[in-house]
Every structure is written in structure tokens, then in C-alpha cells.
Amino acid sequence: MSITEIIIISLIKIVIVLGITLITVAYLVYFERKIAAWAQNRIGPNRVGWQGILQPFADVFKLLLKEDIVPERANRIVHAIAPMIALFVAFTTYAVIPIGPNVNIFGYDISLVVADVNMGVLYVLALTSLGVYAITFAGWSSGSKYSLLGGIRSSAQMISYEISMGFSIGGVLLLAESLRPIDIVNSQTNLWNAIVQPIGFITFVVSAFAETNRLPFDLPEAEPELVGGFHTEYSSMKFAGFFLAEYANMVIASAMIVTLYLGGWHLPFEQSLGLSGIWLTVAQIASFFVKMGAMLFFFIWVRWSIPRFRYDQLMNLGWKVMFPLSLINIIWVAAIIMIFN
Amino acid sequence: MSQTSNSLKKRKKDLTFWQKIYIPEIAKGLALTFKNMVRPKFTMEYPEEKFIPPPSYRGRxxxxxxxxxxxxxxxxxxxxxxxxxxxxxxxxxxxxxxxxxxxxxxxxxxxxxxxxxxxxxxxxxxxxxxxxxxxxxxxxxxxxxxxxxxxxxxxxxxxxxxxxxxxxx
The missing domain is CATH 3.30.70.3270 (Alpha-Beta Plaits)
Structure with missing residues (x-):
């Protein structure tokens, strides 16, 4: 492949991935509202379009038309940069997540990932930890005590859970012997990591909830105590930036869980299905999205089931439970490798 | 102070092992919300479907x-x-x-x-x-x-x- 071909193919991939992401995020908001309604025996949005299917567009349009208010005591530059960082982090992370095996289109062998980097997992970890800057900057620059409290909580929470997240990933890396997401997925062809290392799976999922600031770990935005936390002083499209970033982070977290623990695009017993060529690829890509959808549903489902932790409980859980458990998981995986090799 | 620590101790004693590891309790909670998701809805879609009050209702x-x-x-x-x-x-x-x-x-x-x-x-x-x-x-x-x-x-x-x-x- 010549350099122009690589650039063109990469651009097409970027457009497709970004498009899918934006639509997923938009409809995630819609499904969040729908599932919230169902959990409370309500119907949910059903006025805009068939069954409320155009609701996300109405929401975005409303946010666009709102007045953009910057508080008097805010640091204007940082205040404007914070949502940009949040969005940047949220959308660049998708680059390394593979959604299917290599496919052959018009004679080109194309991998279904924007950037097939050999340290993809590290890249995701690095970028998601940048996300904490968005929230702390937003909290600090707003010049409001509620925002500041939200920002401080967020940084403490994210740093605490990043550790157990990193150690849970350690177990996966030991098995895959690579940081490349495609290799990690391929290492799970026969047996998913969620089955091999259930403790690591649980600690990773819990840490992912904490990293994405989702309930039961949504202390940075705790509505009853902090009025909305770090985004109290944001309005209009700046607020929409945080809103989109939060949901985009949820999509990444689900995609990462699927890639690292649920076998990525691999179907269970895919050899025995007897599918061939293109159909197998289609089934595999579909299975990736089905798994991701299930994880997203789980995220929303948990939100409407479990109440928020208190701050000290959050820290206790992070340092005294999740951290040791993720270490135990590494020992467990190491023992498995020792026994079976 | 002593009272709070006493009550705290008592509560810890009351929780069984399975309650302390959270996960079965979380699963129970999730099952409950899921049950509610598939139950019939209470919503009355107002302008199309109107509430007809009982005779005891005091309207205009x-x-x-x-x-x-x-x-x-x-x-x-x-x-x-x-x-x-x-x-x-x-x-x-x-x-x-x-x-x-x-x-x-x-x-x-x-x-x-x-x-x-x-x-x-x-x-x-x-x-x-x-x-x-x-x-x-x-x-x-x-x-x-x-x-x-x-x-x-x-x-x-x-x-x-x-x-x-x-x-x-």
C-alpha cells in the first residue's frame, strides 16, 4: 500500500468510527432516559418522532440555542478549555479499539481498527487519565465552591481507581503477552478472560464505573450535595461537551471491557457454527456490538438500581477492597500460567 | 461517641458474610429493577387519554x-x-x-x-x-x-x- 492509500483508508476509518460513536452516544442518552423510565414503570420520551426516536436531536438543538453563561469569577480560558479536553479524550480513545477481524475489501487487507498500535492498552490508560484534568480544570476554573468540591472529589476518585484498573489489566496482559488490543482479543479465541479471571473482571468493571463517574460512583456530580458538581457553572454547548464526553466515556469503557474480558469480536463456539468467509466476519462484528450494547445496558441498569456511595466508603472500597483484589487477580493469573505451561 | 461505635459494631455483626461481600445483594437489587422494567407502565398519555375522576373529585x-x-x-x-x-x-x-x-x-x-x-x-x-x-x-x-x-x-x-x-x- 502506498502512503496515499494508507491516509485515505485511515480517513475513511476515522469518519466511520467517529460517526458510529456520535450516533451511539446520542442514542445512549435516549436509551438512558427510556430505561430510566422503564425501571420506574413509566414510558419515557415518545413524542419526538416514532417512539421518541428523534429525541437526541431535539436535545442537542435545545442545548445549541441556550445562552452560554460564564461566571464572573471564572477563569475564562480554562473554563473554555475544560470541556474541549473532555471531548478530545473521549473521542481519541476509540482509535485503538478493534471492532472486528481483518477484512478484505477491493483487494486491500484492512484491519477494523483506526490505529493498530502495539501499545494500545497503554494509550487508552494514558488518555483516560488525562480525562481527570478536564474535570479538575472545570471544577477549579468555575470559581464556585460546589464545582471545586466536585473537581477535587473527581481527581481523588479517579486516581484511586486508576490503580486497581491498571492492576486488573495486568492480569489480561500476562495472558495475552502483548499490549496490542488485537492480540488481546485473539488470545481469548477459546476462553474469555471474564471466565479465566473473574476477580479481575469484577474489579475492572467496578473501576470502569468509577472512572466514568457513573452511579454508584458519581460523586463528582452528586446532584443532591453539589448541585451538579464540576459542571454546575456550565451551560449551553460547553455543558453539552461534558455531557457527550460522559456518555462517550461510557461507550469506551464498554468497548474496553468487551475487548479485554469478553473476547472482543469472538463468538462463543464460532468454529462449530460452520459460517464461512464474509458471514463469519459479519457475525463477529455484530457480536462485538451486541456485547458492547449489553455492557451499556448494564451501565444504565446499575445506575437505576444502586444508590451512590458515601465519600469515605468510596475510598475504602477503592483502596481496601479493589486494590488488594486486583493484586490477588494477578497472582491468580500467574499461577494459572505456571500450572498450564 | 461511644454510642455511635456501639451501634456501628452491632450493625457489622448483623450483616452476614454474603451481605458483606455485596455482590449477591447487588444482584438482588438489579433483579428487582429488571422486574420493574418489564412490568406494565403506569403512564397515562394525557392529551390523547384523559383521566376520568371518581365522583368524589372536586373540579371546577x-x-x-x-x-x-x-x-x-x-x-x-x-x-x-x-x-x-x-x-x-x-x-x-x-x-x-x-x-x-x-x-x-x-x-x-x-x-x-x-x-x-x-x-x-x-x-x-x-x-x-x-x-x-x-x-x-x-x-x-x-x-x-x-x-x-x-x-x-x-x-x-x-x-x-x-x-x-x-x-x-
């Missing part, structure tokens, strides 16, 4: 119009006297008919009305009753003052409220 007060086309009201003014929100204004007039008095003007200011139902309770003629109408929206204050044209309602529409009043008043 109305004047009863007999089948003969006469109003029941004799303009005694008791409703106006009892109204705690001073929403009712009655002006009496006389006729040559058997029932001599009738209200020349009967106005209820719906911005003032508090739907207490005292007018209905005090009325000796069962002439003013609370209807089932709850759709009250105005675009200006003048529209909110309901005169006789809006208040008079045929008795056939108010039968179950009148029956309810006879039973419980």
Missing part, C-alpha cells in the same frame, strides 16, 4: 341547569358568603315565575377559586356542585372569570356528583 365548580332549562340557583348568596377565597360574586334579581329569585349575574373567578367545595356544601338547593372538569388554562386574566354562560351545566352531566353528595354530605 358549576351551576346546575335543570332539564326544563331553568337554573336551580335562587341567588341566596350563601356560596358567596362562605367562599374563603372570595371568588364568587352573585347579584340577585326577581321574576314573575313560581321560583321568584334568580341570579342576574353569577361569576366565579377561577384565579381565586381554591376548589375547597364549601360553596357546594353550603348550597341549600344543590345548585352549585363541583364538576369533573380539571382542564383550566387561560391566556389572560379576563378569561379566568367564568360567567353564567360557562358555569351552567345540564344536570344530566352532574348526576354522579349529586348522588355522591346525597350519600356523604
Amino acid at each position: 365548580p358549576v351551576l346546575v341547569l335543570e332539564e326544563t332549562g331553568e337554573e336551580r340557583c335562587v341567588a341566596c348568596g350563601l356560596c358567596s358568603r362562605v367562599c374563603p377565597a372570595l371568588a364568587i360574586e352573585v347579584q340577585a334579581a326577581e321574576t314573575e315565575r313560581e321560583k321568584e329569585r334568580y341570579p342576574e349575574k353569577f361569576e366565579i373567578n377561577m384565579l381565586r377559586c381554591i376548589f375547597c367545595g364549601l360553596c357546594e356544601e353550603v348550597c341549600p338547593e344543590e345548585a352549585i356542585v363541583m364538576s369533573k372538569d380539571y382542564e383550566l388554562a387561560f391566556t389572560n386574566r379576563e378569561d379566568a372569570i367564568y360567567g353564567k354562560d360557562k358555569l351552567l351545566t345540564p344536570v344530566s352531566q352532574l348526576e354522579d356528583r349529586i348522588e355522591f353528595l346525597r350519600k356523604y354530605k
